[in-house]
Amino acid sequence: MATPILSDLRSAFPAASITAMCLSPICKLLEKDSSIDELFCFTRPSNKFSRRQEKRDIIAKIQAGNYDVGILLTNSFSSAWWFWQAGIPIRIGYPKHWRRWLLTDSIDFPSEKMHQVNLYKKLLEPLGIPVSSTAPRLYLTEKEVKESKQLLYQRGYKPGKKLIGINPGAAYGSAKCWPLENFRALSEALLKNEEIALVFFGDARTSSLVKKICQGLDERAMNLAGITSLRELSCIIKDCNVLITNDSGPMHVGDALGVPLVSLFGSTDDRLTGPYQQSDSVINKRVSCSPCFKRVCPIDFKCMHEIRVQDVVDAVEKRLNRV
DSSP states (O other), X not given: OOHHHHHHHHHHOTTOOXXXXXXXXXXXXXXXXXXXXXXXXXXXXXXXXXXXXXXXXXXXXXXXXXXXXXXXXSOOHHHHHHHHHTTOSEEEEOOOTTOGGGOSEEOOOOSSOOOHHHHHHHTTGGGTOOOOOOOOOOOOOHHHHHXXXXXXXXXXXXXXXXXXXXXXXXXXXXXXXXXXXXXXXXXXXXXXXXXXXXXEOOOTTTHHHHHHHXXXXXXXXXXXXXTOOXXXXXXXXXXXXXXXXXXXXXXXXXXXXXXXXXXXXXXXXXXHHSXXXXXXXXXXXXXXXXXXXXXXXXXXXXXXXXXXXXXXXXXHHHHHHHO
16 A cells, blocks of 8 residues: 555656665565665564664664655654664654654644545655555566466466455454355355356465365365465466455555455445555445454454355456456
């Protein structure tokens, strides 16, 4: 969702040197991005003993860049502290978490609801760049896409089948996830069509969940959970005819790559963090207690239980027919 910032900065300042600073391994998604000159990947220290030195190293690297402007898309105190300590002359950001005094250009948080993409774009206004219509995007090479496809072939994928991607997890918590048994029933329903193949995505934390969903399914269901890098994941998502997903990172990857989506929302608000280019892909029953933004549902999980398997099957068929 932050990638339009890079495009808009490059358009406004074509001769500038632009560095994108991003946590590893997420930073891998920005490789090959033509809008940036440098990618600064950093990691959070693994223990309290290395934390102090890690912070010093990050600040030293920022200082070495001799930057004129620092734009803080994150709202953390630490990121503003690093920019202030590094002596960046112009520091732009939202004044959350008591960090107003660390910013030279403090942007008041909008009172009206706004999509996260546009929240990021508002941070460019002090530089004379108005909120644009630029969409999120990711760059993949033909070589990467071709090589990643081998993962599908190794698992028996036969070219010509309509490939449906399924992402049953979400990083924030179980309240964002459609129930496991629903994904299982959905998979069985979709596989009744002999022309369809399924590919399941997930990280190491959700691999056991995906394994349960896939157990005993037809060989046209391929489980890639926990074995792809972020760029391999992106390449295989790009190959999908449709991606079915909870509110998650892979959903935004699919949207940035122009892959038709079926996006399942319950505890979160698709008007704030839904797919920026495909708002019509969202299934959200908008029950009275939603959005609650809780990690775990404290009551009956009505928001997700009301999304029926047939609702999703119908949405997939609609997307396939549109393709």
